[in-house]
Amino acid sequence: MPRLELVASLEGHQDRVWQAIWHPSKTILATCSGDKTVRLWAPASHSDMSNWQCINTLEGGHKRTIRSVAWSPSGHEMATASFDATTGIWEHDQRDNDWECVATLEGHENEIKSVAWSSSGQLLATCSRDKSVWIWEVETDNDFECLSVLQEHSQDVKMVAWHPHQEILASASYDDTIKIWREDDDDWYCSDTLQGHTSTVWALDFDASGDHIVSASDDQTLRIWKMYKPNNAQGIPTPSNDPTYRTVCTLSGYHGRCIYSVSWSKVNNHIASASGDNTIRVFTQTAGGDEPSWEAVATIKDAHGVHDINNVTWFPTQQHGDWLATAGDDGVARIWRLVEDE
Amino acid sequence: MALLNANPVVYQTSINNIRVESETDFDDDVVDPIDSEEVYELLRSISDPEHPLTLEQLNVTQLQHITVNNDENHVLVEFTPTIPHCSMATLIGLCIRVRLLRSLPERFKVDIKVRKGTHQSENAVNKQLNDKERVAAALENKHLLEVVNQCLTTAARDAVAH
Numbered sequence: 001m002p003r004l005e006l007v008a009s010l011e012g013h014q015d016r017v018w019q020a021i022w023h024p025s026k027t028i029l030a031t032c033s034g035d036k037t038v039r040l041w042a043p044a045s046h047s048d049m050s051n052w053q054c055i056n057t058l059e060g061g062h063k064r065t066i067r068s069v070a071w072s073p074s075g076h077e078m079a080t081a082s083f084d085a086t087t088g089i090w091e092h093d094q095r096d097n098d099w100e101c102v103a104t105l106e107g108h109e110n111e112i113k114s115v116a117w118s119s120s121g122q123l124l125a126t127c128s129r130d131k132s133v134w135i136w137e138v139e140t141d142n143d144f145e146c147l148s149v150l151q152e153h154s155q156d157v158k159m160v161a162w163h164p165h166q167e168i169l170a171s172a173s174y175d176d177t178i179k180i181w182r183e184d185d186d187d188w189y190c191s192d193t194l195q196g197h198t199s200t201v202w203a204l205d206f207d208a209s210g211d212h213i214v215s216a217s218d219d220q221t222l223r224i225w226k227m228y229k230p231n232n233a234q235g236i237p238t239p240s241n242d243p244t245y246r247t248v249c250t251l252s253g254y255h256g257r258c259i260y261s262v263s264w265s266k267v268n269n270h271i272a273s274a275s276g277d278n279t280i281r282v283f284t285q286t287a288g289g290d291e292p293s294w295e296a297v298a299t300i301k302d303a304h305g306v307h308d309i310n311n312v313t314w315f316p317t318q319q320h321g322d323w324l325a326t327a328g329d330d331g332v333a334r335i336w337r338l339v340e341d342e
Numbered sequence: 343m344a345l346l347n348a349n350p351v352v353y354q355t356s357i358n359n360i361r362v363e364s365e366t367d368f369d370d371d372v373v374d375p376i377d378s379e380e381v382y383e384l385l386r387s388i389s390d391p392e393h394p395l396t397l398e399q400l401n402v403t404q405l406q407h408i409t410v411n412n413d414e415n416h417v418l419v420e421f422t423p424t425i426p427h428c429s430m431a432t433l434i435g436l437c438i439r440v441r442l443l444r445s446l447p448e449r450f451k452v453d454i455k456v457r458k459g460t461h462q463s464e465n466a467v468n469k470q471l472n473d474k475e476r477v478a479a480a481l482e483n484k485h486l487l488e489v490v491n492q493c494l495t496t497a498a499r500d501a502v503a504h
Contacts, residue, residue: 016478034478064482067475083479111479129479156476174473200473218473257451276451276474306415306449308474 004282004300004324007335008052010041017327018067019311024075028055029325031333032066038080038090040099041333052335061088061101068114068159073121081115087126089142102142107134107149114159118167123147125169127157133171133181135188148188150181159203163210164266170213172201178215178225182242191242194225196250202259208266213245216259222273222283224249224292234290249292254281257308265314267321270297270338274309274326278302282324282338298338304328347425350393353401355386376446378408381417384445388437388497391430391489396496400424402434407457415449417442420457431461435471436480437493 010020015034022029027049029041038058044051064083071078078099080088089103109130116125124136124144133150156174163169169181169188178194178201199218206213213225225245228236238244257276264271271283271294282298303309307329315323324336382405386398397403407420419438423431435454442452454471456464470476480486 065478083482113475129476158475174469199469 002282002284002298002338002340004280004298004336005339007323007337008050010039010052010054010333010335011331012039012054013037013331013333015065016307016329016331017310017333018065019069019313020325020327020333021069021071021311021313022315022323022325024071024073024316025319026075027320028075029333029335030069030071030078031327032069032080033331034065035331036062036064036066036082038066038069038078056097056099058090058099058101061090061104062086064111067112070115070117072117073119079115079117079124081112081126083111085110085112085128087112087115087124089144091142103144105136105144107146108132113157116160116162116169118162118169119165120167123162123167125160125162125171127160127171129156131155131157131173133157133160133169133179135169135181147186150179150188150190152179152190152193153177158200161204161206164206164208166210168210170204170206172204172215174200176201176217178204178213178245180242180245191240192244194245194247196223196247197221200258203261205262205264207264207269212264214262214264214271216262216273218258220252220255220257220259220275222251222254222259222262222271223247224251224294226290226292248290249294251283251294254296255279260309261311261313263312263314263324265321266316267314267318268338270314272312272314272324274303274312276308278304278306278309280309280312280324280326280336300336303334303336304330304332347392347428350390350395350400350424352395352399355396355398375412376410376450377412378405378410381408381410381419381442381446384441384497385419385438386497388441389493389495390424391433391437391493397421397434397438403438415451417446417450417452419452419454421454422457422460426460426462428461431456431463431467432470433489433493435467436477436486437490439471439477440481440490441494441497 013033020031032038040056042055062082068081078090087105090099091102108128111129127133135148136144153173154175159172180192182191197217204215211227226248227243229243230238255275259275261274280300280303283294284297287293311327313325322338326334385403388397409418455468
């Protein structure tokens with residue numbers, strides 16, 4: 001059985017860490033916190049990957065908690081979502097290796113919970129406790145135009161995530177649903193509502209193909225959803241002539257409290273989850289098709305001591321595809337390595 | 343401003359509710375797990391947001407509705423709003439949460455719920471009180487934090503007096 005080994009603990013934040021997000025290609029981790037800062041971490045040297053240090057602190061951009069941070073696909077920009085109801089856009093200045101807040105996006109009525117860049121880097125999505133999802137177009141000179149304000153969730157929207165290679169957005173909400181958003185001639189609309197969770201959906205992630213979604217909920221389960229196109233062989237109805245998602249697998253009994261985060265590796269297909277029960281779990285797929293099965297292959301109890309774990313993220317590329325980053329209420333981010341035995 | 347519940351029933355606080363210290367409480371060699379009485383002590387003197395009365399006097403918190411599991415590091419507090427449509431229920435629950443957040447060891451996971459059948463928006467209140475992200479956002483609201491701290495001053499005073 002594979003197991004998780006601790007690679008490094010990154011200490012420095014003055015409050016809980018909400019997210020730890022990998023740079024799209026480099027060994028740099030961005031963490032955001034209740035202390036209103038983002039910290040960037042990198043190994044002290046290429047030869048010693050166990051010794052990480054804080055290489056930048058992004059501060060002064062937000063008056064309240066930074067709940068979410070997202071790298072642009074190029075890695076030259078970052079977006080920060082804050083409880084102060086604004087989204088910060090940060091640009092890397094290569095001359096002095098510093099990060100500067102170059103734009104602030106306003107419009108949401110209250111706390112922003114999540115921000116995400118599309119795979120092309122052309123679109124940005126944000127969501128808020130005000131129940132809305134906003135889609136922004138990235139223009140030249142750090143200009144952002146709001147393309148659409150989507151108001152179909154009936155409660156606080158917790159997370160937005162883009163399809164890995166298409167301009168399709170998914171959002172997860174306190175109203176217990178996930179919604180899929182598509183564009184039709186500059187008009188964004190909800191093409192599907194995924195119902196099944198019995199409490200808040202905190203997080204979701206697509207698989208590498210984009211044909212599956214995994215979601216994590218306060219109901220202590222993970223659900224795997226499969227996309228069915230119109231006229232599918234299985235006879236799943238698609239009333240609006242858009243693809244529809246159905247739950248094909250529910251993972252229950254693994255976490256004893258709210259599951260705050262889930263990550264589906266684009267490299268090795270493993271799913272990792274993090275929970276308020278202080279545990280990280282890694283699942284592997286044992287059967288595919290319309291009735292896939294998954295089993296837990298590695299567990300770390302008390303991964304952040306007695307504290308909740310708020311986020312888990314697989315390294316995005318082959319280079320360190322076995323690396324996992326976690327963020328905890330203890331103010332610490334951790335890096336783990338999945339070790340396959342023999 | 344009209345009070346929501348103008349004439350609340352005031353309950354006689356029982357002397358039996360006050361925890362009697364035993365000799366072993368002062369013996370460092372005796373393991374002293376946190377029990378429901380200790381949690382009750384932390385909560386009973388919190389002030390009601392509307393009335394100059396404590397949660398104990400209004401029967402909002404009761405010893406038998408507190409469950410502590412030391413081995414599993416879990417605390418469940420069920421409270422009873424004074425009236426089924428009490429709009430202060432979320433605020434009272436938030437005061438209870440903040441009090442326990444500040445007083446209990448970090449290892450405890452705390453669930454706070456309205457006692458079943460005592461509030462018409464029971465599920466909505468429970469969901470909000472147990473969403474830590476919304477609790478964190480609420481506590482960054484200066485005005486709300488002031489109100490919470492106001493309700494907790496009596497509890498803090500009480501704890502010091504003991």
